[in-house]
Amino acid sequence: MLWAEKYRPDNPFQLVGNEEVRLEFIKWLKNWKENSKAALLIGPPGIGKTTLVYACAKFLKYKVLELNASDVRTKGKLEIFLKPGLIYSNLFGEKAFAFLDEVDGIYGKQDYGGLEFLLEALKFSKVPMVFAANKEDERIKKLASHCEVFRMKKIAPRLIEIYLRHVLKREGLEGDDGLIREVVKSCEGDLRSALNNLQLAMANKSTEGLLTPSVQFPLEEGITKFFQAKDIYEAYEILSSIKAEPMDKLRALYNTLIVSELPLDLKLESLKVLSYADELLNRILKTQEWRQLKYLDRLLAFGLNNLLKGYTLSYREDSLSWPLKLRIWNDSKNLRDLALYLSKQFHVSSKDFLAFYLPLMIVLFKKKRLEDMFRALGLTENMIKAINKEAKSLEVD
Amino acid sequence: MKIVLNEWFKLPRLGKETFIKLMSIGVKYDKTKGFLVNEGTNLLSFSSVIKEALREEVEFYPKCAIDELVTPCDICAYREVCDRKEISSKCLCDECYNNRDIFTFYTTNLASKIE
Numbered sequence: 001m002l003w004a005e006k007y008r009p010d011n012p013f014q015l016v017g018n019e020e021v022r023l024e025f026i027k028w029l030k031n032w033k034e035n036s037k038a039a040l041l042i043g044p045p046g047i048g049k050t051t052l053v054y055a056c057a058k059f060l061k062y063k064v065l066e067l068n069a070s071d072v073r074t075k076g077k078l079e080i081f082l083k084p085g086l087i088y089s090n091l092f093g094e095k096a097f098a099f100l101d102e103v104d105g106i107y108g109k110q111d112y113g114g115l116e117f118l119l120e121a122l123k124f125s126k127v128p129m130v131f132a133a134n135k136e137d138e139r140i141k142k143l144a145s146h147c148e149v150f151r152m153k154k155i156a157p158r159l160i161e162i163y164l165r166h167v168l169k170r171e172g173l174e175g176d177d178g179l180i181r182e183v184v185k186s187c188e189g190d191l192r193s194a195l196n197n198l199q200l201a202m203a204n205k206s207t208e209g210l211l212t213p214s215v216q217f218p219l220e221e222g223i224t225k226f227f228q229a230k231d232i233y234e235a236y237e238i239l240s241s242i243k244a245e246p247m248d249k250l251r252a253l254y255n256t257l258i259v260s261e262l263p264l265d266l267k268l269e270s271l272k273v274l275s276y277a278d279e280l281l282n283r284i285l286k287t288q289e290w291r292q293l294k295y296l297d298r299l300l301a302f303g304l305n306n307l308l309k310g311y312t313l314s315y316r317e318d319s320l321s322w323p324l325k326l327r328i329w330n331d332s333k334n335l336r337d338l339a340l341y342l343s344k345q346f347h348v349s350s351k352d353f354l355a356f357y358l359p360l361m362i363v364l365f366k367k368k369r370l371e372d373m374f375r376a377l378g379l380t381e382n383m384i385k386a387i388n389k390e391a392k393s394l395e396v397d
Numbered sequence: 398m399k400i401v402l403n404e405w406f407k408l409p410r411l412g413k414e415t416f417i418k419l420m421s422i423g424v425k426y427d428k429t430k431g432f433l434v435n436e437g438t439n440l441l442s443f444s445s446v447i448k449e450a451l452r453e454e455v456e457f458y459p460k461c462a463i464d465e466l467v468t469p470c471d472i473c474a475y476r477e478v479c480d481r482k483e484i485s486s487k488c489l490c491d492e493c494y495n496n497r498d499i500f501t502f503y504t505t506n507l508a509s510k511i512e
């Protein structure tokens with residue numbers, strides 16, 4: 001388990017840094033009355049904004065009504081949450097506040113009426129509302145003008161150090177002074193990054209390869225580094241530092257795996273991991289729960305790094321598979337029939353087959369490795385014809 | 398110019414415009430005590446306002462979160478990586494920092510400040 005999760009403080013006094021702000025926020029929540037302002041926590045990543053909100057809820061015995069982007073898109077949904085009525089009255093006298101985390105991320109994605117609804121909700125809400133954000137763009141500024149703003153800053157290195165030592169103690173580990181110092185120096189005041197790096201450094205017994213949070217890799221370099229990572233933690237760190245949309249990351253992993261020289265069974269297993277990730281990503285896109293994106297990187301890192309121990313792959317982009325995937329989804333009935341049949345033979349879902357196995361078959365076809373394919377899959381002549389046709393048609397794409 | 402965070406200090410006479418700028422970035426002012434920069438102040442803006450008005454670089458010194466002593470930043474092992482304009486306004490003095498039970502002290506100290 002990641003230490004950053006395991007040691008998330010559940011009491012507002014167990015955090016480090018931003019002492020005044022923490023006290024002020026507690027005071028704000030304690031004194032909140034109807035028509036008081038909402039709260040907006042602004043600050044850089046990894047300093048405890050989300051943690052503080054949940055810790056204060058626990059400390060003052062509040063329930064947290066967690067809002068997500070889709071909740072704030074329609075006024076109706078918001079009202080359900082925030083007006084006396086359905087959910088609110090079901091709290092049976094419990095105190096509660098509404099929390100919309102990473103509000104800047106939500107509005108960064110696309111511009112819809114959400115902010116207007118939110119501002120209106122501030123007026124009718126019978127419960128306190130709390131927002132958290134990293135950046136202060138125009139929209140957040142507008143929101144801020146209706147809120148009590150709590151500005152949180154980076155954590156002082158000495159405070160980070162005592163927190164790291166506290167975690168090591170609870171893990172029953174002895175940390176070398178030099179190692180701890182290097183970790184603190186690398187984190188730029190970001191405690192999440194410090195904890196991740198500490199866990200990595202302790203596992204490797206070395207501070208080699210620590211990542212500063214501001215290090216961001218271009219897609220190509222990042223994917224290659226990802227496949228060279230020593231362990232799952234490093235793999236996760238690298239993947240989450242890649243400067244690309246999640247869909248593009250997934251696509252790059254997919255292309256790289258498909259054209260790699262991995263043994264077939266490993267290749268199929270790793271494509272399975274991508275299939276899970278793809279499903280998760282689709283769910284996130286549908287529900288707009290961007291916070292879950294963290295789990296996407298984690299899933300990929302844990303799944304692939306374990307599976308591919310001992311292999312080094314590097315970024316490749318010459319696969320035909322993505323357009324094919326779209327084609328399959330969009331039109332080809334023959335391929336669907338084929339998939340239905342083959343998926344039964346190989347005990348996978350036909351969706352998995354279409355998404356991952358078939359493109360693989362076609363790429364192998366292209367590489368003139370037909371013999372392998374026959375042996376691995378035991379196809380009939382008719383089926384081979386169908387694939388062959390598809391492979392040919394793709395060559396002109 | 399050395400400025401201790403959370404401690405009143407005097408500034409030479411400033412123009413009205415500069416004064417208004419300082420107020421807008423969260424600097425506190427009191428007729429007798431002078432100015433105060435604390436957690437709520439935007440320290441980046443403060444430095445640039447002072448630099449423009451007085452042509453002087455500002456160096457901030459945080460106080461210890463426990464006993465309010467000024468932190469010895471000049472001899473701290475982290476001095477090159479610590480951007481004091483961007484961190485929150487309290488740190489630890491040497492004595493507290495080197496105490497074996499510092500984490501417990503630190504957390505109970507803050508908890509005691511809430512009634």
Ligand SMILES: Nc1ncnc2c1ncn2[C@@H]1O[C@H](COP(=O)(O)OP(=O)(O)OP(=O)(O)O)[C@@H](O)[C@H]1O
Nearest residue numbers: 004007008015016045046047048049050051191192
């Ligand atoms: N001030 C802190 N004190 C103790 N632990 C912290 C602190 N800040 C962060 N952490 C650790 O880092 C993890 C991430 O913190 P958190 O999710 O609260 O950051 P955040 O400020 O909300 O970041 P983001 O802007 O990325 O959402 C926590 O689980 C916790 O383990």
Ligand SMILES: [Mg+2]
Nearest residue numbers: 049050101132
């Ligand atoms: Mg957060």
